[in-house]
Amino acid sequence: MNPSEWFTEQAAGAGSAFSLKIKQKLHEEQSDFQFLEIYETETFGNLMVIDGCTMVSTRDNFFYHEMMSHPALFTHPAPKRVWIIGGGDCGTLKEVLKHDSVEQAIQIDIDERVTRLAEIYFPELCESNNDPRAELKFIDGIKWVKDAEPNSVDIIIVDSTDPVGPAEGLFSKAFYRDCFNCLSEHGMVVQQSESALFHLKLLGEMRDAMGSAGFDHLQTLFFPQCLYPSGWWSATIASKASLAKFRELDSANKPFDTTYYNIDIHRAALAQPEFFKKAFSLS
Numbered sequence: 001m002n003p004s005e006w007f008t009e010q011a012a013g014a015g016s017a018f019s020l021k022i023k024q025k026l027h028e029e030q031s032d033f034q035f036l037e038i039y040e041t042e043t044f045g046n047l048m049v050i051d052g053c054t055m056v057s058t059r060d061n062f063f064y065h066e067m068m069s070h071p072a073l074f075t076h077p078a079p080k081r082v083w084i085i086g087g088g089d090c091g092t093l094k095e096v097l098k099h100d101s102v103e104q105a106i107q108i109d110i111d112e113r114v115t116r117l118a119e120i121y122f123p124e125l126c127e128s129n130n131d132p133r134a135e136l137k138f139i140d141g142i143k144w145v146k147d148a149e150p151n152s153v154d155i156i157i158v159d160s161t162d163p164v165g166p167a168e169g170l171f172s173k174a175f176y177r178d179c180f181n182c183l184s185e186h187g188m189v190v191q192q193s194e195s196a197l198f199h200l201k202l203l204g205e206m207r208d209a210m211g212s213a214g215f216d217h218l219q220t221l222f223f224p225q226c227l228y229p230s231g232w233w234s235a236t237i238a239s240k241a242s243l244a245k246f247r248e249l250d251s252a253n254k255p256f257d258t259t260y261y262n263i264d265i266h267r268a269a270l271a272q273p274e275f276f277k278k279a280f281s282l283s
């Protein structure tokens, strides 16, 4: 095997790695914030890598983008105003805009270059960017939320890189407190929460920070994601209101196409593994 034909991301702490066979490197650049690479792969279409970590591939991004958006949007009673912090590839924005109830969706990514590259190499993810309800801002999401007025948003989706570099503060109690303060009555934050197998400590710290920021209701959802360490990813919802039910009828009758999400997937994603329940004393 010629290593130069493969892109490999090591999950150092877990003694594991994930590789994709590449045809060619299409682009690389150092932006003001991070090192961006785009590859053409043999079997996963195009691949975006930020600071050595896989972000998005043509083939499997639908798992992540659908599970970061639809469970929360079908749980909130009436989601009208949605912010996506990070999410520069625009895939989450596209899913959010499938909901007719959404009147405004603002994507706030610190790095405009991520979006400009997504427009070239992942045009299918950017096809709703001109929706009149969509707004793209290129500033620090931490500052955006800190400066926001109370009751200015219904759902905040944190579609960020891992908690290093510019994304570190997006996993802090101070950030969740700022989210709590600007969310409406039934408001909720959804954050990508890494792998329960590889990053359980981080997941616990995140849940603790969300709880101590004032969110009384937490729910971690599980889904496959081939591209990310362990292949098994999660999103955590922190809500002001109960998460015991979601809008099952609306989910069952969704008037738009998805590739992974449906009502049965939603229900299944809520099932909590035994080791997870034990780690966080869940019933």
Ligand code: SAM
Binding pocket: 054, 055, 056, 064, 085, 086, 087, 088, 089, 108, 109, 110, 111, 114, 139, 140, 141, 142, 159, 160, 161, 162, 165, 166, 167, 168, 170, 192
């Ligand atoms: N799905 C990916 C994952 O879990 O690995 C995340 C993809 S998305 C491209 C991550 C985005 O978060 C990047 O475009 C990065 O610029 C953005 N980001 C990191 N820190 C940020 C911050 N403080 N404010 C806004 N965006 C941020």
